[in-house]
Amino acid sequence: MSLRLQLLALGGALLLLLPWAGLRFVEATEASLRENHESLLLQQAGRIVIQIGDGADLAPSAAVAPDFAPALYAQTLRDAPGLDGFRGDWEFARVAPGADDAAMAVDLAEGSRFWLGAFPPFLYLFVEVVDEEIVYQNVPGRPPHGDRVVVLLPTDDDAGAPRTLLLPAAGVRTPGVAPANLRAQKSIGPDGYESTGEYDDNVLANWQRTGRGYTVEARLPIETAMGVGIVDTDAAGSSVRLAGATWGQGARPNALIREWPALVRILGPFAGGGERYRVIDREGWVLADTGPLDLSIRAAEANPASRTERFFRYLLRRDDPAYSTLESRPGRIGDPSLLAAMAGEGGTAWFGIGNEASAVVTATAPIATGDTRLGAVLLEQASDPVMSMQNDATRRLMSITVVAALIVAGLLLGYASYLSYRVGRLAKAAESALGPQGEIRVALPGTRARDAIGVLARSFEDLLGRLRDYTQYLQSLKSKLSHELRTPLAIVATSLDNLEQETSTDAGRAYLARLRHGTSRLESILQAMTAATRVEQAVTSTAVARFDLAKVVSACVAAYGDAWSGQRFEASLSAEPVPVLGSPDLIEQLLDKLVDNAVSFAVEGSVIEVSLSTGGGEAALAVINRGPLLPEAMRYRLFDSLVSVRASGGDRPHLGLGLYIVTLIAKFHGGRVEADNLPDGSGVRIGVVLPIA
16 A cells, blocks of 8 residues: 555544544433423322322223223314214314324224224214125114114213124115214124114214225214124124224123223313423323424424435434334334333333424333322423424534545545645665666765655665765776786786896796796786777767678678588578677677677587577577586576676686676667576577667
């Protein structure tokens, strides 16, 4: 990873701490506001509990709920509906407008259902029956008794059988016409579902035929218990069955729960505000209600949140349950946390509504007589101020954080790019410090900077300077040695000449011969070093010309047979001209050094091959000899100065300058040198690759 990306990644990781700390601050602030809000709501609910007193008004509900289960709940109606067989004028007072109509119904069986509503002093019942084949009552008290709705009511004597009223299918038989008035009929029989022909004038009803069956709308006196069922029969009356009912075994009416006037009067002054007060019994049934939080819910749902707000809310989500789950069924609070709070010392809970732009907080204060819990006051309030503060604070915080993060990230990216540029420029300069001719460029960029990169640049520059001085020393060593050794060598040679004239013994002449031989070897060494120095100087001063490399190589190979009579030479040259830019004289010296090197290692009488081929815009000149192979460790050092792989000894001194001269000439022509063993292991191939002009 580059330095720029490393700094950017580190800076980005550190910048993430800013929004994280901001979110923790918003969460802490929200928790504090919620705690204060919950405390205020608990105090308000406690004041309602004080006004209710000892819970005597909850006694009717507390008395019937355990005895008759499951209970039925009658929602309070805004107005008394007309008995016309249609439910279009049913409007519940404590249900939010637009609430799911089906949720207010009680299912019976096979798609049939009914609704209960209370408008004192009457109870209203609307039954919707699904029946593909309707059997009508013929004559009250005589079979067939027809399809009918059964209503179970309690008697004055709790030990007696319940009263059973029948609302039979009677009247018009065409859907959509005027409804038929019904009179509730008393029943007898082993099942209690057969008409006696007597009527109960306290109950008024209407019957209406529909496309799926029929409906019955009835008005009854308010009772403490009630049961609703449907009887289906055939035309002959031989098959009678209870298609659906609210009661179980024993045919006892269900407990009937509704709002109690005394509790409604206590909550009356609190209606119409921003809160919703409800009094519930110990089973969770609502006994008094000030009305739904209609305005808060509609406002929350009418304003969809933006993507940014949804993202912030997702970060601060609390996973509160939906407000719709507060009631397990219409008229009954079923949330476990609220019921647990009612059984204890009270408590609070939060619920989400709409698009989470708002929430509802509830406070539960128990109503008790001594140690007996009779019910609770449930206070609900939309927490729009808390949520609005949280959302605004989060948006401002995140906006400032994002802007600050972008600015800092931009600065970090710019500074990281600047540092990367400086380091990259220094790296490129260090890579190109060694020139194509072996020269060393000391000057590096950024040495004036006073930071760590400047110290590094100055260190590199000092190192390159020392390396250049040492290289120049090595390059001038040959000429210095040649100059310094020539004078004492001349003195030694002159002295030997004089000594030869004075010495006449055989032993003296032997010593003089050895001295003469050594002097000759030193002279050869000096000549080789001088030749290398001259080539180096010639490379820098020779003019470049275009010439035919094949012609030069051919002329040289023709003369090698006379120069080395003990070796055979074979040439494999290109038939086409090979134009090259450079110096023919230097190429001749290059080829002489290659052939001399090959002759030195070649087996006596073997063939030395000289080849010249072209391809890919380059000319490959190679000399191949049969003999010892190149040592693996010396393959890549063979063309360095003063490096030789020949065994010591012999008449001719070898300083390892021949192939070094080949390297100098090849670089002058823009080429490169190569050395490798033959694939069959019989010898060595050393060559030069030059660009074709």
